[in-house]
Amino acid sequence: MKARLAFVHALSPLHAGTGQGVGVIDLPIAREKATGIPYLPGSSFKGVLRDACSDRSTREEVFGPDTASPQSHASSVAFCDLRLLLLPVRSVAGTFAWVTSPYILLRLVRDLDSIGAAVPTSEVPQVAMAEAAVASSESVIVHGDQVLIEDLDLAAKRCPEVEKWAEWIGKQVFPDSETWQEFLKQRICVVNDDVLRFLLNTATEVFARIRLKSDVKTVQKGGLWYEEALPAETILCGIVAASPVKVTPERVFAVLDELVKEPLQLGGKATVGAGFCRVLLTGGV
Numbered sequence: 001m002k003a004r005l006a007f008v009h010a011l012s013p014l015h016a017g018t019g020q021g022v023g024v025i026d027l028p029i030a031r032e033k034a035t036g037i038p039y040l041p042g043s044s045f046k047g048v049l050r051d052a053c054s055d056r057s058t059r060e061e062v063f064g065p066d067t068a069s070p071q072s073h074a075s076s077v078a079f080c081d082l083r084l085l086l087l088p089v090r091s092v093a094g095t096f097a098w099v100t101s102p103y104i105l106l107r108l109v110r111d112l113d114s115i116g117a118a119v120p121t122s123e124v125p126q127v128a129m130a131e132a133a134v135a136s137s138e139s140v141i142v143h144g145d146q147v148l149i150e151d152l153d154l155a156a157k158r159c160p161e162v163e164k165w166a167e168w169i170g171k172q173v174f175p176d177s178e179t180w181q182e183f184l185k186q187r188i189c190v191v192n193d194d195v196l197r198f199l200l201n202t203a204t205e206v207f208a209r210i211r212l213k214s215d216v217k218t219v220q221k222g223g224l225w226y227e228e229a230l231p232a233e234t235i236l237c238g239i240v241a242a243s244p245v246k247v248t249p250e251r252v253f254a255v256l257d258e259l260v261k262e263p264l265q266l267g268g269k270a271t272v273g274a275g276f277c278r279v280l281l282t283g284g285v
Contacts, residue, residue, distance in 0.1 A: 027227035042079035120168035
């Protein structure tokens with residue numbers, strides 16, 4: 001088996017839903033039960049790529065047979081859930097910050113180790129509750145000596161480990177653009193895990209939708225609902241693994257590389273412009 005890391009960069013709000021919600025939000029996004037961290041299900045990601053593969057023979061070799069004969073052989077590729085890596089959060093300085101936490105970076109280190117990829121640094125920044133670790137003196141999200149994101153005032157902490165992570169993530173997500181690599185390094189921010197948990201409940205987008213009566217164009221009774229989405233500029237990542245079931249892992253990744261050359265629509269609400277994403281496959285063995 002060979003594996004690589006997939007990165008998803010949302011160009012528009014991303015709604016990977018769970019169906020009907022039980023709270024104020026009628027259509028919430030998918031979150032891990034224990035951590036509350038948002039994710040895009042691997043099954044959803046696989047389905048989009050399968051649909052994008054137009055050649056039937058290649059599609060069945062790589063993604064498995066159609067539902068008419070599922071018992072014939074397994075898929076040659078497995079997709080893990082794509083979990084949140086960087087969450088864009090409004091900032092007083094620099095417009096927005098790309099926020100992550102030590103726990104998320106630790107999981108990324110574990111994923112990189114599991115696929116045999118090089119880890120940019122073994123050090124994960126440790127951040128106090130009232131601190132925000134930034135990359136360098138070039139950070140544009142520092143206002144005075146603070147990072148002001150959402151409703152939080154956090155003390156800015158210059159951290160060389162954050163700069164190493166920013167440089168590595170920038171090269172994975174924006175491999176052909178030094179401008180965007182620098183843009184990410186200027187805005188990355190590592191906050192305490194508990195602070196991130198707060199932001200995950202306050203920094204997602206919530207839209208109000210209505211259903212109109214077709215004849216008079218007024219709101220239908222009971223036709224108001226709220227749906228949640230990850231904001232544009234969100235970055236997620238997860239493992240993609242290939243096994244020699246019908247084709248070699250090299251052939252699997254060659255097919256996937258072709259399928260992700262153009263942006264894809266992931267998640268729901270496609271007809272209202274949601275889920276337009278860049279996908280990149282990097283690293284691994």
